[in-house]
Amino acid sequence: MTCLRGLLLCLLSLSIGMAVAQTDDSLPDGQLPLDELRTFVEVLERIRTAYVEPVDDATLLENAIRGMLEGLDPHSAYLEPEAFRGLQDSTSGQFGGLGIEVGQEDGFIKVISPIDDTPAARAGIEAGDLIIKLDEQPTKGMSLMDAVTKMRGEAGTSITLTIVRDSGRPFEVELTRAVIRVQSVRSQMLDEGYGYLRITQFQNNTADDVRNTLNELKAGELKGLVLDLRNNPGGVLQAAVGVADSFLAEGNIVYTEGRLSNSEMRFNATSHNPSGEVPVVVLINGGSASAAEIVAGALQDHGRAVVMGTDSFGKGSVQTVLPLNNDRGLKLTTAIYFTPDGRSIQAQGIVPDIRVERARVTREEEDIAAVRESDLQGHLRRSEPSAPAVAADRERPQDTDYQLNQALTLLKGLHLTRAKP
Template sequence: MTAVRNLTIASLVLLLGVLPVQAQEGEPPAPLPLNELRTFTEVLERIRTSYVEEVDDATLLENAIRGMLEGLDPHSAYLEPEAFQGLQDTTTGQFGGLGLEVGQEDGFIKVISPIDDTPASRAGIEPGDLIVKIDDHPVKGMSLMDAVDRMRGPAGSKIKLTLVRGTGRPFDVQLERAVIKVRSVRVEDLEPGYAYLRITQFQNNTGDEVRRSLAALKEKGDLKGLVMDLRNNPGGVLQSAVEVADAFLTGGLIVYTKGRLANTELRFNATSGNPGGDIPLVVLINGGSASASEIVAGALQDRGRAVIMGTDSFGKGSVQTVLPLNNDRALKLTTALYYTPNGRSIQAQGIVPDIRVDRAQLTRSEDEGGGYREVDLLGHLNNGSGEAEPGLRTPVTGAEAERAADYQLNQALNLLKGLNITRAR
């Protein structure tokens, strides 16, 4: 029976060799490479008969499919049922794990971005960190999907990651897995007339949330400027990125894609509905801003609608199409590349900010904190203007202090104020 099964697999593959591969439009049909197919069937047979442990045919063939996709690029993958479901969960905003967007580099797992308010971000994991061990298991040679599977687990369970940051020594981080509920859009007031719009990830409803947030900000009163924060935003749903850019543009191109197939060549244009109006806009990006974040930043930059500030973005400008297969499996395949309105490819280039501002931290020295001033001294002279005199300054605490320490955000706010001064003249 085994011999018959062996013959069936080998003969099936070899018979396929006489059939031409279906050609793309405008291309002549190409025959399958017979010598390579013979090598494949020979390797398959040798493993089945000589490997130290017996391996069933289905496992061998699935491993072959997985390897075939992993050899293409870091983002193409064969999704088994659990991974397919996990991918669907991330676009709806709730999933289990650590809150990390990861890729693969030199055989290690590289952090693209930690997601806000998740175990990963609270543990201080940063974009660019390399994960070299998961629970003391080396990741060198491990597939990206296997690494992701190891990092997933029941909420409340513990995991240890060994990381390398830059040229430093490896260090361990202990985390507790949680159900990740991603809040896509967050809005805060920076100062009267100036607002902060944080987009954590592009989910199915992000475009609608941004439009609602803009309407709410306008209802409060005169909106003089807005900071859109896309730092450490790993991307997400393309349509949501288009909708967010559309909220600040009136007509014209937002992004287009090009691939080998006709149906991968798409163009996305802005509509006339523009709730963002002509509000002065600064967009913050960094090395953790990827994919959909880069689409928004690139569109607003090319169209002259926003000033892009921060550091170079990640440079993921490829389109992945999820193709469902049988048995609840799917193929995640790179099918096209993104281009900004001016024809710039984002892939491996990223978005270069108009104004480069590296990450830094503002610290308040003791002599400029909540100390005494002239107005606080007993018997001080009045200034004669009749205006109420300020009392003792209270120290900034909590979220306000954290925001005040964000150097990039402070620079963005200062720029908005400057833009308003020049507009008023």
């Protein structure tokens, strides 16, 4: 008898000795279900003796542990050493792979969002895409961690993804892996007085970067700000709290509830609010998840910002990474978070205040619509000479991004309304 089988039989005997009730519903706390334990031991023995190839006990136990976690929800997972190191790298902002955040849906791997300036984003991978094959290997039934491990790899190597988008025909995309260095915060001025702040992912240093960026933007006259959280898959909870705190002077930001006492937490805003009273429009879409939804929900509930775009992803659960022995880890869902007004985002998401679908503004469309007096036959000419022609500025992001264009238009309207006496 092996040590593994002996251990299981000891557990079974101990549970039998402590048994008081026979049904799962009436089992005392901490008592193991006898029938399921017997079944587990029987299945283990059948595999060890009858499976076509020998399987060592360690592999069977690893598979059993993996199955326990994968059967809970799409976000809980058993992390083997490589996956555990990869998760730690991703929260620090540098890791190898394709630059894609994924989940599971109907047994397939689903894209939550591509990360900006990565192979996945440059190849046109979109939130909501279903990955049905990885290098001709079907993903149906593949665990999420196995899929992530397969997509990671040495920089410079290639992998082919077979994708289904919006129930269309499958198509293939070949991607070359790269070292992913994520710049979580980017900013620029859209128009004079109107700023743009993009958060691609919530990392350990994101909140500090946002505060510094806000101070830089406010060094000039800042009339309004677009906070872009589209295709932001989330990240570190504390970073989301810090970002929301940069826009709120008081009140609750988010609270969590779970079975463990330390999983019930409340995060409140402080008086440190570098954004001041600047009007804010938050952009979200189906790729905005988790920490991004925390920020959008907090600013929406407090009336601090207008949320614009499309419904967010709907991931309202908190995962805790628990280190295990032998360089392994456990990613376990331990709590559900709620917005200040008590809304659970889980499986529902943030609904924008103003719905604006994704579209692209093109120069051709603008030119067709822009019929002016000077285009009419026989128009009167100016009595003064025209000013010298000015070279066109380089293309601005709002010139091609419809959602961003609408956000900027709303900000200008808010500024004009507030400026009137």
